[in-house]
Amino acid sequence: MGYKVMELVCIIGAGFAGSVVARELAEAGRRVHVIDKRPHIAGNAYDEYDAHGVLIHNYGPHIFHTNSERIFEYLSRFTAWRPYEHRVRAVLDGKTYPFPINRDTLNQLYGLNLDEAGAAVFLERVREPRDPVLTSEDVVLNSVGRDLYEKFFLNYTRKQWGLEPSQLKAGVAARIPVRTNTDDRYFTDTFQAMPKDGYTKMFEAMLDHPNICVELGVDFEDVRDSLRPAHLVYTGPIDAYFRYCYGRLPYRSLRFEHAHLPGVQRFQEVGTVNYPNDFGYTRITEFKHMTGQQHSGTSIVREYPQAEGDPYYPIPRAENEALFQRYEALAAREKNVTFVGRLAQYKYYNMDQVVGAALAAAKQIIG
Numbered sequence: 084m085g086y087k088v089m090e091l092v093c094i095i096g097a098g099f100a101g102s103v104v105a106r107e108l109a110e111a112g113r114r115v116h117v118i119d120k121r122p123h124i125a126g127n128a129y130d131e132y133d134a135h136g137v138l139i140h141n142y143g144p145h146i147f148h149t150n151s152e153r154i155f156e157y158l159s160r161f162t163a164w165r166p167y168e169h170r171v172r173a174v175l176d177g178k179t180y181p182f183p184i185n186r187d188t189l190n191q192l193y194g195l196n197l198d199e200a201g202a203a204v205f206l207e208r209v210r211e212p213r214d215p216v217l218t219s220e221d222v223v224l225n226s227v228g229r230d231l232y233e234k235f236f237l238n239y240t241r242k243q244w245g246l247e248p249s250q251l252k253a254g255v256a257a258r259i260p261v262r263t264n265t266d267d268r269y270f271t272d273t274f275q276a277m278p279k280d281g282y283t284k285m286f287e288a289m290l291d292h293p294n295i296c297v298e299l300g301v302d303f304e305d306v307r308d309s310l311r312p313a314h315l316v317y318t319g320p321i322d323a324y325f326r327y328c329y330g331r332l333p334y335r336s337l338r339f340e341h342a343h344l345p346g347v348q349r350f351q352e353v354g355t356v357n358y359p360n361d362f363g364y365t366r367i368t369e370f371k372h373m374t375g376q377q378h379s380g381t382s383i384v385r386e387y388p389q390a391e392g393d394p395y396y397p398i399p400r401a402e403n404e405a406l407f408q409r410y411e412a413l414a415a416r417e418k419n420v421t422f423v424g425r426l427a428q429y430k431y432y433n434m435d436q437v438v439g440a441a442l443a444a445a446k447q448i449i450g
């Protein structure tokens with residue numbers, strides 16, 4: 084189409100942020116034009132059947148979890164769900180342990196027989212109290228002490244971020260709880276489920292509205308000068324929007340190595356296995372655990388963190404946040420432009436948090 088779209092709201096990015104705003108505005112009677120530079124909708128939550136007929140997540144494992152009934156109900160308008168509670172094991176010296184660290188992890192690792200109170204006493208004895216708790220190193224040492232830190236966290240974090248835990252803000256490691264009970268679920272949110280027919284189908288339903296037009300394979304950079312929307316919603320990297328005028332905002336990337344294993348019903352005992360100390364990858368995920376799909380073979384993905392490539396993670400450290408704030412100040416001065424989402428807000432958001440941010444952004448635009 085030509086870009087004479089004066090009346091339109093233009094949305095850059097068809098991930099959670101862009102698609103939720105699109106739907107909300109469309110329902111409020113606005114005409115919405117969504118573009119994405121990728122050849123598909125759903126952003127990093129995109130899933131599809133691989134060449135062997137197994138439903139996979141192209142950009143790594145996406146497990147939906149939230150404590151917000153409002154957000155769960157909102158998405159339930161576009162999908163039915165399959166209940167799923169994610170479990171993770173970590174491999175140390177060839178042996179697998181429950182992760183996050185719980186009582187069973189302690190008992191198996193140290194050959195102990197602690198009960199819940201005993202596990203609490205154990206952690207109290209090994210922890211290195213830190214005050215204030217500012218970095219990810221502080222968080223972990225403060226809760227589980229040096230040995231567990233070195234076994235489970237130090238090298239995984241170095242691999243994942245290319246940084247020391249002491250260089251990352253507390254919030255990164257604080258994503259991972261420590262438990263004295265034997266709960267081995269990765270998340271304990273009230274709502275934990277996978278879209279029954281996959282994320283892409285959910286996005287198709289969300290974007291299926293007479294006021295929404297979606298155009299794929301279009302880079303904002305190539306069309307921005309000809310766009311004249313009444314309002315622009317931008318969900319890409321904020322530094323790119325401002326043509327890197329203050330320099331690059333670091334985002335961490337990943338290389339996904341997908342594999343299909345014909346004739347293998349089950350490759351590993353849980354959805355994800357973490358390898359903190361070995362290999363170039365951080366973790367292996369087997370999708371059939373998450374989707375419940377029946378298939379004679381199985382498909383897995385290994386995640387190799389890297390500096391270059393598509394931006395997947397904002398990197399939470401003080402100097403990056405200071406740079407982000409400079410871009411944010413520019414963003415605040417842009418008339419009729421809304422910046423929302425994990426890349427535009429430079430926030431380590433989970434999917435439900437992006438939905439929440441997008442609903443708030445849409446409300447503000449509608450006024």
Ligand code: FAD
Binds near residue numbers: 096128304424433
């Ligand atoms: P994105 O999904 O990144 O969408 C932004 C879109 O904008 C992209 O499609 C991009 O192509 C497009 N775009 C960017 N620049 C341009 C441009 N110039 N022109 C046109 N289009 C552009 N969250 C969970 O809750 N649970 C999980 O288990 C989970 N696992 C994750 C695993 C991995 C490996 C990663 C990377 C993230 C995970 N997340 C998870 C986080 C989740 O992916 C994000 O919170 C969510 O997808 C962010 O949505 P978004 O719309 O902000 O961004």
Ligand code: UDP
Binds near residue numbers: 173239240259357359
């Ligand atoms: N982490 C770790 N060891 C692990 C798993 C996680 O040290 O086995 C740390 C690491 O710094 C990681 C952070 O905890 O980046 C958050 O982990 P999470 O699984 O939430 O990361 P994501 O799924 O977002 O990649």
